[in-house]
Amino acid sequence: MGRGKCFGQGGWHGKFHGRGYRMTAGREAVINVLSSTKEHLSADEIFIRARKLNPDIGLTTVYRTLERLSIMGEIHRLDPGDKRARFELAESEKGHHHHLVCTKCNRIIDYDDFIDDEVKLLSETEKKLSKKYDFKINNHLIQFYGECKECAE
Amino acid sequence: MGRGKCFGQGGWHGKFHGRGYRMTAGREAVINVLSSTKEHLSADEIFIRARKLNPDIGLTTVYRTLERLSIMGEIHRLDPGDKRARFELAESEKGHHHHLVCTKCNRIIDYDDFIDDEVKLLSETEKKLSKKYDFKINNHLIQFYGECKECAE
DNA sequence: TTGTTAATGAAATTCATTTTCAATAAGGAG
DNA sequence: CTCCTTATTGAAAATGAATTTCATTAACAA
Known part of the structure; x- marks a missing residue:
């Protein structure tokens, strides 16, 4: 076999x-x-x-x-x-996404809405930064911090 | 006096x-x-x-x-x-900026080039996410990870 | 000047992460 | 399949950033 x-x-x-x-x-x-x-x-x-x-x-x-x-x-x-x-x-089946981080309970929420524009802008910025600062960029992180629904009330 | x-x-x-x-x-x-x-x-x-x-x-x-x-x-x-x-x-005299983080030496480089577009897109995205996820956003973080000039050679 | 209580320093504590070290097992060579 | 090299492992000890405890001090309102 x-x-x-x-x-x-x-x-x-x-x-x-x-x-x-x-x-x-x-x-x-x-x-x-x-x-x-x-x-x-x-x-x-x-x-x-x-x-x-x-x-x-x-x-x-x-x-x-x-x-x-x-x-x-x-x-x-x-x-x-x-x-x-x-x-x-x-490389999960979640696909590319960014994060909402709750500063109260530390929960992390994934979102992949609206990120097409983000990713596009990011890859352009990446190129410019890479060149200007002579920095080899491997990865990026975008996170929004705040309070989630449960913690807000 | x-x-x-x-x-x-x-x-x-x-x-x-x-x-x-x-x-x-x-x-x-x-x-x-x-x-x-x-x-x-x-x-x-x-x-x-x-x-x-x-x-x-x-x-x-x-x-x-x-x-x-x-x-x-x-x-x-x-x-x-x-x-x-x-x-x-x-609120420093550095003004609003984002970060390049070296994953080798942990150095953090500030940049404020190219961020006007980033900030504009971000504030739009913030509004949409805020509404969709019922999440009160207070702050955001954008970072690029990679190797700085000194660590790269 | 006085009273309330926020703020402090030192020491003890917490707790995620790392290191140490002897024992184990992956997998290439034969 | 068996042997050998060495990457990998588990348990326990160590590390180290951050937090808590507690008695003392000091900010500042009255």
């Missing part, structure tokens, strides 16, 4: 190998957790869910996997007002 | 009083540090400089003052990739 499932869904095995890293059960669990949610989870929230897929995984491995994926550009690290970072898959 | 310097430069005394807070030597030192730099300082960097203006100030007071000023909307808290927050005066 051949080599079996040499590549997991999405070619993660290959992505790791291409950079000299290895695919492990722990990493697979973290990736599966991130793949199966639209939420913005913190490291320990990911840890709790990953444990259900693989009870042997340690929190340390979650942190290390998140760091690796971040370096690989496969996830985005979000820093809301509170001090725990949150993560989301860069 | 009247009541003397009842209001410091910028009306800070009044800003605090208007909200039921008090103006103190510690707060004045923190504000003076922030007023006299274009850098994005962390709490302990502010502490070190504030001590030169007022050797009695404690780090705790710096944190508390920064939090108060942040709530008052007088400063912006920046969260670069590393975990120490950085601060800048909201």
